Amino acid sequence: MKEKNVRNTSYEQRTHLLGRGVSALTLLLLVGAPFVIGAHLGAMPDLGAAGRGFLSVGLVWMVSSVVEFLVYTPMLGSGGSYLAFITGNLINMKIPCAVNARDLAGVKAGTKENEIVSTLSIAVSSLVTILVLALGVLLLQPLTPVLSSPVLRPAFDNVVPALFGAMAYKYYRADLRLAVWPLVLMSVLFVLLPSLQSQTSIMIMPSGALAILLAWLRWKKER
Amino acid sequence: MTILEKLSDGTMYLICGGIIAFVAVVCLVFAVRAWREGRAIGMDPGLMKKVIKSSAAFSVLPAVAILLGVIALSGALGIPWPWLRLSVIGALHYETQVAQGAAEQVGIALSGSEMTAGAFSTIALLMSVCILWGMVLNLFFNKKYTSRLAGKKTGGEKGSFGNRAMTAMFIGLVSAYIGSYIGGFVSGGARLDFSGDAVPLLTAAAAALAMAFFTWLSRKRGFSFLEEFSLALAMLVGMAAAIAFRALLPHGAEAVSGILRLVTEGRG
Numbered sequence: 001m002k003e004k005n006v007r008n009t010s011y012e013q014r015t016h017l018l019g020r021g022v023s024a025l026t027l028l029l030l031v032g033a034p035f036v037i038g039a040h041l042g043a044m045p046d047l048g049a050a051g052r053g054f055l056s057v058g059l060v061w062m063v064s065s066v067v068e069f070l071v072y073t074p075m076l077g078s079g080g081s082y083l084a085f086i087t088g089n090l091i092n093m094k095i096p097c098a099v100n101a102r103d104l105a106g107v108k109a110g111t112k113e114n115e116i117v118s119t120l121s122i123a124v125s126s127l128v129t130i131l132v133l134a135l136g137v138l139l140l141q142p143l144t145p146v147l148s149s150p151v152l153r154p155a156f157d158n159v160v161p162a163l164f165g166a167m168a169y170k171y172y173r174a175d176l177r178l179a180v181w182p183l184v185l186m187s188v189l190f191v192l193l194p195s196l197q198s199q200t201s202i203m204i205m206p207s208g209a210l211a212i213l214l215a216w217l218r219w220k221k222e223r
Numbered sequence: 224m225t226i227l228e229k230l231s232d233g234t235m236y237l238i239c240g241g242i243i244a245f246v247a248v249v250c251l252v253f254a255v256r257a258w259r260e261g262r263a264i265g266m267d268p269g270l271m272k273k274v275i276k277s278s279a280a281f282s283v284l285p286a287v288a289i290l291l292g293v294i295a296l297s298g299a300l301g302i303p304w305p306w307l308r309l310s311v312i313g314a315l316h317y318e319t320q321v322a323q324g325a326a327e328q329v330g331i332a333l334s335g336s337e338m339t340a341g342a343f344s345t346i347a348l349l350m351s352v353c354i355l356w357g358m359v360l361n362l363f364f365n366k367k368y369t370s371r372l373a374g375k376k377t378g379g380e381k382g383s384f385g386n387r388a389m390t391a392m393f394i395g396l397v398s399a400y401i402g403s404y405i406g407g408f409v410s411g412g413a414r415l416d417f418s419g420d421a422v423p424l425l426t427a428a429a430a431a432l433a434m435a436f437f438t439w440l441s442r443k444r445g446f447s448f449l450e451e452f453s454l455a456l457a458m459l460v461g462m463a464a465a466i467a468f469r470a471l472l473p474h475g476a477e478a479v480s481g482i483l484r485l486v487t488e489g490r491g
Contacts, residue, residue: 162461165427190406208395
């Protein structure tokens with residue numbers, strides 16, 4: 001038992017060390033790249049314009065990033081969240097992929113097994129994305145007419161609704177009584193305040209908070 | 224040499240491809256560590272292989288959709304930069320919006336014909352800075368946050384709520400999106416005018432039906448192998464249905480809106 005605890009701690013410690021190291025290095029590479037490219041092109045970024053742009057569009061994404069960090073880190077565990085935030089495409093790919101893997105493996109959130117499954121799932125998902133994109137870029141010229149044909153366009157425009165429709169069946173079926181309230185609240189809000197439709201990612205927080213509150217109230221009642 | 228040719232030259236591929244290769248190695252290292260640790264704590268290798276296969280199958284379709292994002296942005300930003308952005312840290316729904324906002328700040332439209340070297344490097348910087356906060360938070364707070372959560376889950380009954388909370392959170396997440404599709408249709412043009420786009424809502428419904436069908440096949444009809452592919456297959460059905468809905472929608476939307484208006488006026 002003691003040996004297992006030492007192993008767990010050691011794995012977790014090394015995950016944090018590795019995660020922090022690669023996150024710092026990736027940050028450096030991503031922020032540095034525009035300057036290296038600027039030097040290559042002979043025109044450095046205009047920091048004033050970038051600052052103004054950040055105030056107009058960046059702040060929304062900053063808030064969204066904080067929400068994503070608070071909500072998704074418990075789902076993904078430490079290794080999974082380091083990887084997911086480095087590789088991106090969380091909502092349309094990594095989160096559903098990791099949750100699907102977790103359900104398939106039958107592991108509980110917050111356990112060591114969940115940490116392993118979620119890390120494996122996100123790493124594989126990221127590698128597949130990198131591979132598909134690399135192949136796509138390689139074949140970009142011949143593939144462009146097919147992939148961007150008007151016939152297929154509605155399919156690719158609706159990847160996210162297709163994903164959430166399938167997930168909705170899975171999760172609503174698991175607890176329909178709980179699902180009714182957040183769905184009704186969100187539908188009413190989006191119907192009465194159409195401007196919210198461009199802020200869906202921010203609305204995840206109140207919707208999730210309501211679902212968790214209701215789940216907690218029921219759990220307290222059942223105890 | 225035009226600006227778009229410069230943005231897709233060998234040096235650009237080298238810079239962007241190098242960063243992508245680094246991230247691919249990071250993913251491999253995490254995967255190998257997780258696999259070894261799973262074996263060491265006695266997890267079933269067959270189960271871990273199932274997770275890998277399912278995750279790979281699940282990711283192919285969304286990855287193709289992300290590739291379309293690369294194609295869409297390549298007209299204004301060349302190929303290598305959108306390739307990098309959407310392979311590392313970026314998100315399909317984010318990149319176009321921020322690139323557009325950044326282009327406005329440098330006083331151009333987001334198009335290849337108006338792009339300049341200075342505008343590109345500024346847009347590239349803004350695209351990088353706006354979305355890196357999740358990584359920054361992870362860098363400084365992941366350890367503290369996950370340790371605190373791990374501390375809370377210990378203690379028998381309380382641990383079981385952690386799992387319920389995750390399911391509830393996902394119900395909340397799905398509800399936000401489904402609600403937005405309902406709102407997008409009912410109040411897409413103006414409040415309660417039923418003239419918005421119904422395709423996302425119908426696509427979600429088609430995918431949900433397909434998911435129900437595949438779940439039934441895998442659980443009740445003995446096609447258990449379908450379980451790990453059901454989500455990807457349901458998405459595929461939903462996406463195929465979106466093509467049909469888009470083709471039929473002009474008439475469908477008018478019919479639905481017309482019926483709803485008649486009902487509303489009749490009641491009025």
